[in-house]
Amino acid sequence: MVGECRQGLLGSRGRTRRKRRPGNGRGVAAGLSSRREFRTQYIRRRSQLLRENAKAGHPPALRRQYLRLRGQLLGQRYGPLSEPGSARAYSNSIVRSSRTTLDRMEDFEDDPRALGARGHRRSVSRGSYQLQAQMNRAVYEDRPPGSVVPTSAAEASRAMAGDTSLSENYAFAGMYHVFDQHVDEAVPRVRFANDDRHRLACCSLDGSISLCQLVPAPPTVLRVLRGHTRGVSDFAWSLSNDILVSTSLDATMRIWASEDGRCIREIPDPDGAELLCCTFQPVNNNLTVVGNAKHNVHVMNISTGKKVKGGSSKLTGRVLALSFDAPGRLLWAGDDRGSVFSFLFDMATGKLTKAKRLVVHEGSPVTSISARSWVSREARDPSLLINACLNKLLLYRVVDNEGTLQLKRSFPIEQSSHPVRSIFCPLMSFRQGACVVTGSEDMCVHFFDVERAAKAAVNKLQGHSAPVLDVSFNCDESLLASSDASGMVIVWRREQK
Secondary structure (H helix, E strand, O other), rough: HHHHHHHHHOHHHHHHHHHOOOOOOOHHHHHHHHHHHHHHHHHHHHHHHHHHHHHOOOOOOHHHOOOOHHHHHHHOOOHHOOOOOHHHHHHHHHHHHHHHHHHOOOOOOHHHHHHOOOOOOOOOOOOOOHHHHHHHHHHOOOOOOOOOOOOOOOOHHHOOOOOOHHHHOOEEEEEEEEEEEOOOOOOEEEEEEEEEEEEEEEEOOOOOOEEEEEOOOEEEEEEEEEEOOOOOEEEEEEOOOOOEEEEEOOOOEEEOOOOOEEEEEEEEEEOOOOOEEEEOOOOOOOOOEEEEOOEEEEEEHHHHHHHHEEEEOOOOOOOOEEEOOOOOOEEEEEEEEOOOEEEOOOOOOOOEEEEEEEEEEOOOOEEEEEEEEOEEOOEOOOOOEEEOOOOOEEEEEEEEOOEEEEEEEEEOOOOOOOOOOOEEOOOOOOOOOOOOEOOOOOOEEEEOOOOOOOOEEEEEEEOOOOOEEEEOOOOOOOOOEEEEEOOOOOEEEEEOO
């Protein structure tokens, strides 16, 4: 859509030149301004019509044909795009004027080439995974593996990003700070608070959780949460960051107040087993899902401290990893025997219904699962990032509403025995490509571009002296935290452009 707006504006440059007279620069500027306003109104009206057509149930193939014909007519009417330099000169103002329309366009499913871009917080709550998968297959059919899905906003997006590459974008100036309060015991999990740049928490197998503040300098440990009698295996921030939930090898989960560090409630595991992972339900933070060493997943109500009726299911092995999709309707769980199960989550009752099972690799522990509805602004592709002790980081595509997975590609790392984790970068970049970050047993932090067909490695951070177990970006990606098996937590500072 942004491309059409820009095409109309730049394609009419010749007619503007014919009207230009000496001393008439002000009139030309006014003419360009009125043209931009006209384009904005045109795009808004076109968006409205397309939404109405979508509601009327017109088949997607018919709409795609209409979009192609309309594009051809616009090309005949206004001519081809001008030089890239000229396009960049106008892209910022055009994208700003069209932002509201681009946001609204995401409300209906259509050909990916007609979809606009939106901020990274948007979740795909209205669309169906099945429809998205059909669109993905149609778009990727004639493209090499890892190629970017083009959108009408692609060129403007890259222009707004300053034409920098992913490698330049994820260059780091070095260590910002090193936390060593947990040295000699592994730190399996490190997480920045939600939508926060400077609050960080990490849990340790020494049985404690540290809450850290990075600003003002120097960074400090605000408080240490103590109470678990054995190692803390996992923890999660609530959406508002006012509480944390933690799981431990002592067979309990605890609810903590982040403001003062007090333990609000201790909840024993329903099976009396070691608790190995946890995650909040993203829409209803009153519900937390935990996985234990007796192969069970349980949905727990943290207000009552009780298990939700119908909210339990059994896996083939010890449950090591959990992840919801953004709307909270699908849950994936991975175990130590190499299987990933998908569950349908009933938003009203908290009931779990087992849907699909994928054997990633028999006998290889699945140590990390991360879900993402959008890979990048130019690739609407629901995906799962999985670590499974295969010396590879695996990227799967979610192909239907039941969480069925299809392997998209893999990236080489060193992981054969440690519980290494990985993440999608939180911001969907305006740049071409999309980045993921993972720990590794080679004591490095690795960055990969999931859209690059060859030589996907973007960056590698060296500084740890033990296998890197977890990584976490803050909300604006200015800082990255990584933890290792020796208890060291390093905060890395990204280079400022």
